[in-house]
Amino acid sequence: MKTFTIIGTGLIGGSVARDIRKTGTDAHLIGVEQNADHAARALELQLVDAVLPLSEAVAQADVVLLAIPVTAIQQLLPQLLDLVPPQAVVIDFGSTKSLLCEAVKDHPKRAQFVAAHPIAGTENSGPEAALEGLYQGKMNIICEKEKSSEFALEVALELFDLLGLKTVFMQAEEHDKHVAYISHLSHVSSFLLGLTVLDVEKDEKNIFMLAGSGFASTVRLAKSSPDMWAPIFEQNAFFLSHALEEYIKHLQKFQECLQQKDTAQLYEMMRQANQIRPVLDGITQGASAK
Amino acid sequence: MKTFTIIGTGLIGGSVARDIRKTGTDAHLIGVEQNADHAARALELQLVDAVLPLSEAVAQADVVLLAIPVTAIQQLLPQLLDLVPPQAVVIDFGSTKSLLCEAVKDHPKRAQFVAAHPIAGTENSGPEAALEGLYQGKMNIICEKEKSSEFALEVALELFDLLGLKTVFMQAEEHDKHVAYISHLSHVSSFLLGLTVLDVEKDEKNIFMLAGSGFASTVRLAKSSPDMWAPIFEQNAFFLSHALEEYIKHLQKFQECLQQKDTAQLYEMMRQANQIRPVLDGITQGASAK
Numbered sequence: 001m002k003t004f005t006i007i008g009t010g011l012i013g014g015s016v017a018r019d020i021r022k023t024g025t026d027a028h029l030i031g032v033e034q035n036a037d038h039a040a041r042a043l044e045l046q047l048v049d050a051v052l053p054l055s056e057a058v059a060q061a062d063v064v065l066l067a068i069p070v071t072a073i074q075q076l077l078p079q080l081l082d083l084v085p086p087q088a089v090v091i092d093f094g095s096t097k098s099l100l101c102e103a104v105k106d107h108p109k110r111a112q113f114v115a116a117h118p119i120a121g122t123e124n125s126g127p128e129a130a131l132e133g134l135y136q137g138k139m140n141i142i143c144e145k146e147k148s149s150e151f152a153l154e155v156a157l158e159l160f161d162l163l164g165l166k167t168v169f170m171q172a173e174e175h176d177k178h179v180a181y182i183s184h185l186s187h188v189s190s191f192l193l194g195l196t197v198l199d200v201e202k203d204e205k206n207i208f209m210l211a212g213s214g215f216a217s218t219v220r221l222a223k224s225s226p227d228m229w230a231p232i233f234e235q236n237a238f239f240l241s242h243a244l245e246e247y248i249k250h251l252q253k254f255q256e257c258l259q260q261k262d263t264a265q266l267y268e269m270m271r272q273a274n275q276i277r278p279v280l281d282g283i284t285q286g287a288s289a290k
Numbered sequence: 291m292k293t294f295t296i297i298g299t300g301l302i303g304g305s306v307a308r309d310i311r312k313t314g315t316d317a318h319l320i321g322v323e324q325n326a327d328h329a330a331r332a333l334e335l336q337l338v339d340a341v342l343p344l345s346e347a348v349a350q351a352d353v354v355l356l357a358i359p360v361t362a363i364q365q366l367l368p369q370l371l372d373l374v375p376p377q378a379v380v381i382d383f384g385s386t387k388s389l390l391c392e393a394v395k396d397h398p399k400r401a402q403f404v405a406a407h408p409i410a411g412t413e414n415s416g417p418e419a420a421l422e423g424l425y426q427g428k429m430n431i432i433c434e435k436e437k438s439s440e441f442a443l444e445v446a447l448e449l450f451d452l453l454g455l456k457t458v459f460m461q462a463e464e465h466d467k468h469v470a471y472i473s474h475l476s477h478v479s480s481f482l483l484g485l486t487v488l489d490v491e492k493d494e495k496n497i498f499m500l501a502g503s504g505f506a507s508t509v510r511l512a513k514s515s516p517d518m519w520a521p522i523f524e525q526n527a528f529f530l531s532h533a534l535e536e537y538i539k540h541l542q543k544f545q546e547c548l549q550q551k552d553t554a555q556l557y558e559m560m561r562q563a564n565q566i567r568p569v570l571d572g573i574t575q576g577a578s579a580k
Contacts, residue, residue, distance in 0.1 A: 119500060119501070119502040120502060120503075121502065121503075121504065122503070123504075138502065139499050139500065139502075141499075141500070168499060178491070178496050178500050179500055181486070181487050181490050181491060182487060182491065182496070182497055182500040182501050182505055183500065183501075183502060183504060183505060185483065185486070185487070186483060186504050186505045186508040186509065187504060187508075188541070188544060189479050189483050189508060189541075190504075190508050191544075191559065191560050191563040192537065192540040192541050192544055192559075192563070193475065193476060193479050193537065194563040194564075194565075194566035195540055195559060195562055195563040196471070196475070196533070196536050196537045196540045197471050197472060197475070197566070198562065198563070198565055198566060198569075199536070199540075200471050200533070200536055201468070201471060201472065204569050204572075206468050206472070207472055207566075207569050208569060208572050209429050209431075209458060210409060210429065210431075210468050210469055210472040210473065211409070211472050211473075211569075211570070212409040212410060212411065212428070212429075212473060213410075213411075213412070214411065214413075214473060214476050214477060214480075214510075214511050215472055215473060215476045216570055217507050217508075217510050217511065218476040218477075218479060218480050218507075218508055218510070218511060219476065219566055219570070220504075220507050220508070221504050221507070221508055222563040222564065222566045222567075223564060223566065223567040223570070224560075224564075226556075226557045226560035226561050226564065229560060230553050230556050230557040230560060231553075233548060233553075233556055234548075234551065234553045234556070237548045237549065237551065240548060241545055241548050241549055243486075243490070244541060244544070244545045244548070245545065246486050246489070246490055247482065247483065247486045247541065248538055248541050248542065248545070250482040250485055250486045250489070251478070251479075251482050251534060251537065251538050251541070252538060254478060254481075254482055254534070255531055255534045255535065255538070258523060258524075258527045258530060258531050258534070259527065259531055261524065261527065263520050263521075263523075263524045266516075266520050266523055266524070267516045267520040269481065269482075269485060270481050270514075270516035270519060270520060271516050272485055272488065273481040273482070273484040273485040273488070273512040274484075274512065274513060274514075274516065275484075275488055276484035276487070276488060276497075276509055276512045276513065277512075277513040279488075279494050279497050279498060279501075280501070280506055280509070280513070282494075282498050
């Protein structure tokens with residue numbers, strides 16, 4: 001029987017627990033959870049069999065999964081590798097990778113660690129947000145695989161297979177740069193669309209009355225947890241700031257055309273943006289995102 | 291038997307046709323369609339019983355529905371009121387209202403016209419995009435109702451009831467200002483998110499690999515038709531430009547905090563944006579948008 005220690009029993013860690021349970025894998029699931037309400041809820045929902053203090057939970061583990069905010073991963077990871085038994089494998093599910101890899105690059109147990117990022121989630125958080133099948137068919141990025149031992153990679157890939165993830169490999173900096181544009185910028189655009197509309201429409205009844213499915217879809221990510229996202233933005237500030245600059249430039253160009261009544265140019269920009277359709281259709285067909 | 295003349299047999303007009311058919315209302319449906327392919331497709335799909343030239347189609351109509359781009363409505367509307375029989379009612383479904391109302395404010399047949407905006411749609415277009423039930427439970431805004439005759443309002447409300455729309459009333463300028471923030475800005479933010487990502491990620495494989503459900507949701511509206519949206523943006527340029535300015539300011543403030551590593555302030559902005567959740571939940575409960 002394998003023991004999985006899941007640090008952080010919210011949306012990300014809790015969903016992994018649900019899938020391990022579902023597949024009937026003979027597993028003992030231990031949670032580590034600072035938030036007492038979340039700990040109680042994770043036990044009630046039977047996401048984990050026990051909630052234990054970190055050192056005790058790690059001492060028993062075959063696999064340790066880090067599913068906490070990325071700044072917390074960065075701080076905890078070196079100490080965790082110090083604690084971890086020689087045959088255990090540590091996997092993180094953080095949305096940034098450079099600083100996490102940097103934090104343990106000279107650690108004597110670096111080979112026991114696999115840096116991963118499954119591209120999956122929802123706008124909800126906490127143990128109650130945990131979903132069976134959250135990872136099914138989604139993409140997963142492993143960074144700096146050459147620094148993980150073959151054994152650690154095997155153990156990690158076994159878990160990723162169980163979750164239904166499709167894994168590709170990338171260097172950490174390359175990963176952070178691309179996710180800044182494709183994932184993190186989407187979140188910023190949505191957070192600030194929500195904030196702008198709330199700031200301007202003091203009477204929320206108007207939002208209620210005039211919002212259609214388009215607004216709901218575009219602003220969905222504005223409901224995401226700041227506890228999870230503030231650390232991601234902080235860690236990926238360099239690339240995200242570049243992405244934001246590009247986005248703002250595009251918006252300013254659009255605004256200029258609008259003010260100059262240059263509808264032909266507006267039309268052309270929208271026509272080009274339409275090219276996202278075949279790319280997204282490819283994504284849907286490839287089932288990397290739903 | 292009532293004759294409905296639907297000018298524009300795409301997503302908006304075609305969906306109205308489908309609902310009239312579905313309810314078994316004894317109706318004759320005539321389409322007016324400039325695009326020959328769309329005309330043929332609308333007939334094949336039995337959205338309409340016939341496609342006729344404008345003057346012929348209008349001469350037979352009890353209700354004329356305008357479901358074409360808003361600049362085309364603005365141009366056509368005065369001429370259409372000239373042509374329309376004395377008992378017929380003209381309803382437009384355009385997403386902007388000030389310029390359309392302005393175009394016929396002194397027309398002798400202004401009372402036969404109802405200016406409406408059902409908040410419904412998808413990112414698809416053309417006759418094949420027409421959906422049964424598109425309008426069910428959605429909000430509808432009638433502008434300048436005091437300029438429509440009681441008879442015209444009754445006829446329009448009968449159609450809106452059939453479609454399942456919930457109607458509220460607003461002045462045209464007020465309408466345009468609010469939809470600039472709540473609907474049109476969402477579309478611009480999504481179009482330009484799509485364009486920015488396409489411009490930067492020259493290798494679309496990266497988008498395919500790294501896009502999750504969050505990106506797909508935020509960028510969905512970037513697939514919308516420029517034929518429909520360029521005219522809306524042109525007509526609502528004044529209010530939309532203000533909305534964009536506010537949005538850009540918010541993004542710039544966020545970028546500054548990012549560069550200054552002011553994570554506390556980033557956190558606070560996201561926490562405020564989270565307030566969109568209860569507003570959207572209200573929307574869902576109120577079934578004004580799905």
